[in-house]
Amino acid sequence: MRTVTATVTMRVPITLCSLLSLLCLSDTYPLLKGRHNDTGTNLFHSPDPAHNVTGLADRCTDEGFGAMALDDKGVMYYFRDDFVWLGFHGPAKWINETWQGIPGSIDAAFRNHNQEHPLEHQRIYLFKGSKVWSYLEGKLVAGFPRLISEEFPGIPDDLDAAVECHKGECRTDSVIFFKDGKVYVYSSKEDPAVKQKTWANLGSCTAAVRWMEKYYCFNGINFTRFDPVTGERLSPRPMDTRDYFVQCPGRGHAHSARQNATHMALVNRCSNRPFEALSSDDKSRTYAFRGGFYFCLDTRKDGWHAWPLGHTWRTLEGVVDAAFSYRNHMYFMQGSQVTIYSADQIYIPVAGYPKPIQDEWEVPGITAVNAAFTCPHSSDLYLIRGNRMFLVDLNTRKQSGAAKTIIHSEVDSAMCNAHGLYLFHGPSYYHYKDAEELLAATEAPAAGNIASYFLDC
Known part of the structure; x- marks a missing residue:
């Protein structure tokens, strides 16, 4: 187990980015849930000013995240090294204590969308090296982990990122995999099942996520929005994850917007x-x-x-x-x-x-x-x-x-x-x-x- 030093993490809800900025940038608004008693937050709930010393990692460093995915309940998970942040509150946790069977850090993650196959629909998939783990309602699905080559034939090992793409936004329900600047679009309904593409304008993705029918490519701490069919960059410039997807001390514009x-x-x-x-x-x-x-x-x-x-x-x-x-x-x-x-x-x-x-x-x-x-x-x-x-x-x-x-x-x-x-x-x-x-x-x-x-x- 690697040694970590104690850091200070602000326990606050997800940020509301500046209204004026978004009218120009047209990017994400806060990750909020619908009910006040769920794992999300009320838009107008003030940030908790208390600091939480956990001895674990700090989500607000400039390292960014190695993977991001929503689970079957709509809760966002942020992965970096051996740690995972659950939703919009609380400190980092060890991945191997949160996800049964995962030996530390992961390479990529996505939440599957396939309404024609209910047993696979809404599962979350985590990738590490040559293997893939599948979970539903937080529990490891029987038969996993499996080799990536068995579960997703034609998809390489040691992935950089992955994101699901829904039918209507892509041609069919698909998964987009990223590795070494190359893109692999996988659909069991297509022949061939894997189509390889190069999206040079998008650049490499260290993490990717679909959120609110939009697609985001993360490279370190920065992200851009992209078209899942053409790979076109839809953001006018890269933006900092800490200003939009997580709230960090001294960043974002949530306070002024709430006022x-x-x-x-x-x-x-x-x-x-x-x-x-x-x-x-x-x-x-x-x-x-x-x-x-x-x-x-x-x-x-x-x-x-x-x-x-x-x-x-x-x-x-x-x-x-x-x-x-x-x-x-x-x-x-x-x-x-x-x-x-x-x-x-x-x-x-x-x-x-x-x-x-x-x-x-x-x-x-x-x-x-x-x-x-x-x-x-x-x-x-x-x-x-x-x-x-x-x-x-x-x-x-x-x-x-x-x-x-x-x-x-x-x-x-x-x-x-x-x-x-x-x-x-x-x-x-x-x-x-x-x-x-x-x-x-x-x-x-x-x-x-x-x-x-x-x-x-």
Whole structure:
């Protein structure tokens, strides 16, 4: 066992990076969990000022981490040498005391994603030398460790990093392995199962992680965001892990951000501040938009987070009045303008936009809307302005019939998915079976609370 010297570690929650910085950098927000009694933290909980002398390693040195991965409960693990940090609190622990059977340091780690094979789905895999260990709910899976060459044929030993890639973000559920500047994309559904690539612009990765549908390559203490299909660097410059993924004394901007009450209300999903828009895309991902930020409502195992719009939709900023999806495109209406993004592995702005709503659809008198929605497998677009609802045929891009009156005098947003139609106003939502039921209604159904139903508050 190697000798270590005592260091001082600050026991604090994960950092909230600067709002102003992120509007330009479009990178990660704090690693926060949804409930206040879980392993995460409340966004507005002040850092614990107490120092903890553990005699173990300090996560805030300039060494960075050798591997990072989320487990099946959404808890982030940070690995370096013989140590591991669990989640966002507490000191370092010895890896061989935390993970049964691991003899010290590891080379790489990832959380598997394969919903077609439930016995493998959500397992965490740890790699060391020529072997791989697999764990579920913290317990070593029977039959492990195994040789990497047996579990992942064609993947080399002594890896530098690994990260899972979900279907829809990659072609199929895959694992991206890094070694010596080379990239190996592994998918048991592909033939051949391993495709070797060179991503020269990305550089080498000493660790990699997928978090909130984004992919990060770490090189020592610095990291960049990248496209998992092309390897393109999506960060304008390398950033320091201690300013974004862990909080360290004297670093980050969490304190000043917490002091800004307006900002707190925007990024706190449970503040009951109204959302300007809610919408789901063609991949059944649901988004809630507020004040230039959005929450993704389908990544609870990664936590609840507020993101600047540009993090997912490049160049999009400001308040979104309405949003909807149609044929693998997502539409955003802001004032009198509409902007469209095509959805492949990532959202790409459609050339020629933004343009006036009147130029996109022939709806006389409509220059701005309060809400808009489409329902699954339908080309009917409904636009709501005040208590008037307009129907547009997206195939012809023209209005169908006369505008109809609805019983709601004011609506902030609307969303239609497999569960029905939802209208939103203030902190409340109203559920209808479909648009026909809304038009036929003579009184509103019982109101539900948006924060508790959609955001797990």
